[in-house]
Amino acid sequence: MARSNGRRTPRQDRARATVDAVIEAAARILIDDGYDRLTTNRAAERAGVSIGTLYQYFGNKEAIVEALVQRIADERISAFGDTLRALAEQDLPLHEAVEVLLDGTLAAMRVRPELSRRLLLEAPRGGRLDLEHAWVARCIELVRAVMYRRRDRFREGDVELMASVAVTGAFAVLQDAAAHRPELLEGDVLRDELTLLASRYLSPE
Amino acid sequence: MARSNGRRTPRQDRARATVDAVIEAAARILIDDGYDRLTTNRAAERAGVSIGTLYQYFGNKEAIVEALVQRIADERISAFGDTLRALAEQDLPLHEAVEVLLDGTLAAMRVRPELSRRLLLEAPRGGRLDLEHAWVARCIELVRAVMYRRRDRFREGDVELMASVAVTGAFAVLQDAAAHRPELLEGDVLRDELTLLASRYLSPE
DNA sequence: TCCAGATATGAGCGTTTGCTCGGGTCCGGC
DNA sequence: GCCGGACCCGAGCAAACGCTCATATCTGGA
Numbered sequence: 001m002a003r004s005n006g007r008r009t010p011r012q013d014r015a016r017a018t019v020d021a022v023i024e025a026a027a028r029i030l031i032d033d034g035y036d037r038l039t040t041n042r043a044a045e046r047a048g049v050s051i052g053t054l055y056q057y058f059g060n061k062e063a064i065v066e067a068l069v070q071r072i073a074d075e076r077i078s079a080f081g082d083t084l085r086a087l088a089e090q091d092l093p094l095h096e097a098v099e100v101l102l103d104g105t106l107a108a109m110r111v112r113p114e115l116s117r118r119l120l121l122e123a124p125r126g127g128r129l130d131l132e133h134a135w136v137a138r139c140i141e142l143v144r145a146v147m148y149r150r151r152d153r154f155r156e157g158d159v160e161l162m163a164s165v166a167v168t169g170a171f172a173v174l175q176d177a178a179a180h181r182p183e184l185l186e187g188d189v190l191r192d193e194l195t196l197l198a199s200r201y202l203s204p205e
Numbered sequence: 206m207a208r209s210n211g212r213r214t215p216r217q218d219r220a221r222a223t224v225d226a227v228i229e230a231a232a233r234i235l236i237d238d239g240y241d242r243l244t245t246n247r248a249a250e251r252a253g254v255s256i257g258t259l260y261q262y263f264g265n266k267e268a269i270v271e272a273l274v275q276r277i278a279d280e281r282i283s284a285f286g287d288t289l290r291a292l293a294e295q296d297l298p299l300h301e302a303v304e305v306l307l308d309g310t311l312a313a314m315r316v317r318p319e320l321s322r323r324l325l326l327e328a329p330r331g332g333r334l335d336l337e338h339a340w341v342a343r344c345i346e347l348v349r350a351v352m353y354r355r356r357d358r359f360r361e362g363d364v365e366l367m368a369s370v371a372v373t374g375a376f377a378v379l380q381d382a383a384a385h386r387p388e389l390l391e392g393d394v395l396r397d398e399l400t401l402l403a404s405r406y407l408s409p410e
Numbered sequence: 411t412c413c414a415g416a417t418a419t420g421a422g423c424g425t426t427t428g429c430t431c432g433g434g435t436c437c438g439g440c
Numbered sequence: 441g442c443c444g445g446a447c448c449c450g451a452g453c454a455a456a457c458g459c460t461c462a463t464a465t466c467t468g469g470a
Contacts (some may be wrong), residue, residue, distance in 0.1 A: 050449045172377025200405040
């Protein structure tokens with residue numbers, strides 16, 4: 001768990017506790033006050049840690065958020081479970097495969113919903129602070145692999161592009177729901193709509 | 206063109222020129238230095254205008270960005286031309302209608318691409334500073350209207366949801382392209398893919 | 411021509427933010 | 441028990457920022 005910059009890496013338990021406290025304090029501040037109210041000073045204060053200590057592990061605000069994003073991503077991967085592996089190994093029909101993938105994703109998105117929402121809405125996009133970016137890239141990779149393996153089940157065309165379009169589109173709808181209509185993530189409605197969206201788009205005929 | 210807060214509205218030409226200079230200076234700063242390097246002081250300096258003058262028209266940085274976003278939105282609507290009206294009045298088959306809508310949108314997205322990219326990537330989402338928000342809402346509204354009018358041409362289901370999913374998904378792909386692969390906006394490839402995505406999703410059968 | 415109101419100026423105050431540094435305390439191996 | 445290194449502390453400085461206000465200048469209509 002190396003810090004991004006040349007900062008110290010915690011070796012003892014109390015140091016790990018310190019780092020943990022800072023990250024969780026940042027999470028609380030994000031939820032309570034928003035992204036631009038998050039500062040290194042405030043995070044240190046809320047964590048009950050000296051500002052000097054904080055700067056031993058994090059070079060700036062971005063480094064803290066990056067660690068937080070990384071943590072959430074890890075938690076989501078746990079929530080996702082073995083879906084990825086299962087998908088990659090089995091040979092489900094298109095419709096079912098998409099459904100499974102979306103179910104896993106929905107489960108992952110239910111992790112720390114309020115925090116995710118804040119990050120989604122307020123953190124800079126497209127960089128290491130973008131919670132969804134790594135996730136989307138991972139899914140595109142997966143879909144692409146499946147498509148190469150079973151071309152017969154998909155429409156002809158640019159595989160890279162198709163995978164990217166399908167995943168990006170579906171994810172955007174999920175993110176939009178997470179940000180503006182969280183209740184939609186609960187039922188199966190959205191899952192079914194997006195299954196249709198992606199599977200129809202990718203299917204031959 | 207009322208400012209959001211209780212600030213002065215320009216009445217004379219030189220005042221309008223001042224406001225214009227500030228907005229365009231903000232645009233330049235966004236492109237050159239990024240969103241968080243944009244401050245009221247810097248915008249005033251680059252505009253060749255006193256900070257006091259700036260504060261007569263804009264209460265804060267957000268107000269400037271809001272005016273800029275509004276300006277770009279207007280320019281895009283011009284670029285979009287009469288596509289909207291044409292679509293609403295004609296009765297094109299689903300596939301063609303989607304194609305026309307996407308063509309108009311692509312034209313609109315070619316306005317101030319670098320600036321749009323910066324705003325897309327760095328400005329807070331989901332509020333009045335979100336360049337895409339108003340646009341997406343407008344398109345959803347349009348699609349919904351068409352769907353209500355010609356239900357026979359669409360799959361059965363929750364019209365609101367379907368319109369929202371189709372437009373949100375397609376737009377996200379466009380935005381992603383605008384942010385990370387601008388060259389994709391040039392050809393017809395993306396247009397064709399997204400036409401497929403949306404029309405297959407919405408079509409009966 | 412004159413003047414009321416519109417516009418412009420910029421020094422500078424109060425605050426926030428990022429970050430350092432000199433100095434302590436605690437832990438674990440020997 | 442000793443000691444080196446890991447860890448923690450927090451006053452406080454420099455820079456950046458938001459914003460005001462007293463003052464000066466310009467413009468268009470009467």
